[in-house]
Amino acid sequence: MASRKRILTGDTPTGPLHLGHYVGTLENRVKLQDKYETFIILADTHSLTTLAEDPHQIHNYALEVLRDNLAVGLDPEKVTFFLESDIPEIYELAAIFSMYVSQARALRNPTIKDEMKSRGMEEKFSLGFVNYPIYQAADILSVKGELVPVGEDQVPHLEQTREIARKINSLTGKNILPIPEALVGRVARLPGIDGSSKMSKSLGNAINLGDDEETVVKKVKGMYTDPTRLKATDPGHVEGNPVFTYLDSFAEDKKKVSEFKERYTRGDVGDVEVKEYLSKVLNKFLSPIRERRQKLANEAELAKILEAGRKKVAPLAADTLMRVRQALHLTD
Amino acid sequence: MASRKRILTGDTPTGPLHLGHYVGTLENRVKLQDKYETFIILADTHSLTTLAEDPHQIHNYALEVLRDNLAVGLDPEKVTFFLESDIPEIYELAAIFSMYVSQARALRNPTIKDEMKSRGMEEKFSLGFVNYPIYQAADILSVKGELVPVGEDQVPHLEQTREIARKINSLTGKNILPIPEALVGRVARLPGIDGSSKMSKSLGNAINLGDDEETVVKKVKGMYTDPTRLKATDPGHVEGNPVFTYLDSFAEDKKKVSEFKERYTRGDVGDVEVKEYLSKVLNKFLSPIRERRQKLANEAELAKILEAGRKKVAPLAADTLMRVRQALHLTD
Numbered sequence: 001m002a003s004r005k006r007i008l009t010g011d012t013p014t015g016p017l018h019l020g021h022y023v024g025t026l027e028n029r030v031k032l033q034d035k036y037e038t039f040i041i042l043a044d045t046h047s048l049t050t051l052a053e054d055p056h057q058i059h060n061y062a063l064e065v066l067r068d069n070l071a072v073g074l075d076p077e078k079v080t081f082f083l084e085s086d087i088p089e090i091y092e093l094a095a096i097f098s099m100y101v102s103q104a105r106a107l108r109n110p111t112i113k114d115e116m117k118s119r120g121m122e123e124k125f126s127l128g129f130v131n132y133p134i135y136q137a138a139d140i141l142s143v144k145g146e147l148v149p150v151g152e153d154q155v156p157h158l159e160q161t162r163e164i165a166r167k168i169n170s171l172t173g174k175n176i177l178p179i180p181e182a183l184v185g186r187v188a189r190l191p192g193i194d195g196s197s198k199m200s201k202s203l204g205n206a207i208n209l210g211d212d213e214e215t216v217v218k219k220v221k222g223m224y225t226d227p228t229r230l231k232a233t234d235p236g237h238v239e240g241n242p243v244f245t246y247l248d249s250f251a252e253d254k255k256k257v258s259e260f261k262e263r264y265t266r267g268d269v270g271d272v273e274v275k276e277y278l279s280k281v282l283n284k285f286l287s288p289i290r291e292r293r294q295k296l297a298n299e300a301e302l303a304k305i306l307e308a309g310r311k312k313v314a315p316l317a318a319d320t321l322m323r324v325r326q327a328l329h330l331t332d
Numbered sequence: 333m334a335s336r337k338r339i340l341t342g343d344t345p346t347g348p349l350h351l352g353h354y355v356g357t358l359e360n361r362v363k364l365q366d367k368y369e370t371f372i373i374l375a376d377t378h379s380l381t382t383l384a385e386d387p388h389q390i391h392n393y394a395l396e397v398l399r400d401n402l403a404v405g406l407d408p409e410k411v412t413f414f415l416e417s418d419i420p421e422i423y424e425l426a427a428i429f430s431m432y433v434s435q436a437r438a439l440r441n442p443t444i445k446d447e448m449k450s451r452g453m454e455e456k457f458s459l460g461f462v463n464y465p466i467y468q469a470a471d472i473l474s475v476k477g478e479l480v481p482v483g484e485d486q487v488p489h490l491e492q493t494r495e496i497a498r499k500i501n502s503l504t505g506k507n508i509l510p511i512p513e514a515l516v517g518r519v520a521r522l523p524g525i526d527g528s529s530k531m532s533k534s535l536g537n538a539i540n541l542g543d544d545e546e547t548v549v550k551k552v553k554g555m556y557t558d559p560t561r562l563k564a565t566d567p568g569h570v571e572g573n574p575v576f577t578y579l580d581s582f583a584e585d586k587k588k589v590s591e592f593k594e595r596y597t598r599g600d601v602g603d604v605e606v607k608e609y610l611s612k613v614l615n616k617f618l619s620p621i622r623e624r625r626q627k628l629a630n631e632a633e634l635a636k637i638l639e640a641g642r643k644k645v646a647p648l649a650a651d652t653l654m655r656v657r658q659a660l661h662l663t664d
Binding site: 052055056058059060091094095098100101102103104106124125126127128129131171321325328329330331332 | 380390417421423427428432436456458459466653664
């Protein structure tokens with residue numbers, strides 16, 4: 001058991017998780033939990049990068065995200081969940097790391113650039129926003145994470161983490177920090193129900209893991225399909241049609257999906273029928289998730305899981321910090 | 333006693349303290365220690381803003397700076413000394429604060445601009461360098477410092493601290509953080525022995541509090557005086573002549589200094605004689621400081637003082653962090 005590699009992954013809690021998160025990371029986490037020693041951080045201080053002016057829901061979001069993780073089948077006996085803000089050592093590590101990253105380098109990060117643009121931040125971005133890849137490096141390195149399951153947009157952040165770890169190791173002549181590797185799984189990107197390329201809470205185009213049956217039916221009914229198709233007898237497009245992307249991702253009966261695709265392409269089925277089927281598929285997929293969620297609705301249980309995580313991570317992070325400080329001679 | 337206001341001040345340990353520090357802050361600290369509850373932080377992580385590539389001496393510098401503080405007469409029974417890096421809560425506070433300061437605002441800080449220029453940093457400055465007024469805000473607010481003895485160049489940093497405290501208070505509707513006030517004392521600036529306007533370790537023009545008699549004599553012998561004066565019978569200038577600035581600051585016999593000034597102005601005394609007198613004055617001034625330093629040369633004693641400080645500050649900082657987190661609903 002001791003030789004299992006250690007994974008660090010996590011979420012920034014700014015709202016409930018959705019089907020896009022499931023396909024992108026959660027599914028992968030569930031598979032990996034038996035093979036690796038897994039740590040999942042709820043990076044609640046990161047949430048302030050978008051919610052600084054309205055922070056009051058962050059703790060609730062963190063609990064909700066923990067519920068989502070457990071509901072999809074992550075086992076708190078196998079996986080260590082913890083709140084970033086419970087581990088102050090992470091921030092001291094980040095402070096040290098920030099001395100080894102030039103601002104110019106931090107701003108060259110393409111994901112940072114994209115986010116600035118997409119959020120219309122321009123000159124108004126906070127220091128915390130520029131710093132957050134550094135905090136992420138501290139998140140990963142605090143528990144000496146060796147593997148980090150990532151999506152494409154996170155690769156530049158992981159590269160920053162690797163640079164920092166290499167720098168500290170070379171400066172001190174000691175291999176105190178691991179050089180974490182990306183664990184690129186089947187990290188699919190799910191389109192939104194509005195047809196835009198990415199399902200996203202902030203775009204309001206998501207089906208949440210916590211949505212009830214009725215909500216799912218309603219959201220699927222309103223889904224974007226093939227805009228060139230005016231009636232059921234028009235030949236339709238399956239490519240780029242989110243209804244079929246969802247079916248590909250979540251339907252168990254692949255044969256039935258193939259039949260639907262054929263009928264759709266030759267104009268032999270209406271949107272209504274396909275959507276009714278998709279609703280059924282999604283509600284069937286979400287049903288065990290909903291059941292597990294019901295069982296763990298108790299906040300005290302969630303608090304216990306996070307407290308157990310804090311107890312496990314605190315000494316690890318303290319050890320990492322001590323080693324870094326000692327190697328830099330910041331301490332005896 | 334409980335109603336005494338609380339002072340937070342400190343040093344960034346990057347080398348030994350010198351006469352400029354004495355006149356600028358240490359003298360003031362000694363006076364204030366009876367009137368206020370004083371905390372003195374050794375901001376060792378800040379030292380990385382200049383010593384990132386060569387951090388190996390930082391802990392020794394921190395001990396040396398503590399020695400300097402004790403040697404000038406600060407009493408560890410009255411004053412709480414602590415290492416910044418012993419209090420990880422400071423960095424978590426700083427991470428939260430950094431979400432409320434735009435990078436543009438941080439870079440508008442005139443002291444930051446000056447330091448960038450004087451250190452020739454241009455585009456190469458680190459994130460940690462941009463962040464350091466935020467760390468300073470966290471230093472001050474972690475112990476709920478109400479008064480901060482400052483020199484002119486620190487006023488912009490204190491203003492940043494005040495802005496952050498006001499922002500957090502207004503956002504949460506609670507007065508969790510004090511709005512610290514500057515305590516502007518007789519904050520003189522001592523010229524260097526080379527005649528440049530500021531005594532500074534990095535300029536190599538300092539007389540250190542730890543210099544021995546011989547070193548003082550040698551440094552004074554080489555001091556810049558009045559460049560327009562070629563021989564002892566030339567009328568000399570007292571204004572802007574560091575030898576006389578030092579005499580004004582450290583000689584007890586003001587009458588004798590006046591006589592020297594008169595003789596110097598009319599060309600009736602040589603540099604050598606004035607310098608010999610200055611050496612005596614400085615060595616007399618430094619003599620009790622040297623004696624106290626001898627008594628506390630023991631590193632174990634210093635470690636004990638810092639550990640006592642850590643024990644006192646840790647719960648204060650944890651309390652501040654908890655209040656901030658609670659008020660922002662980052663925790664239950």
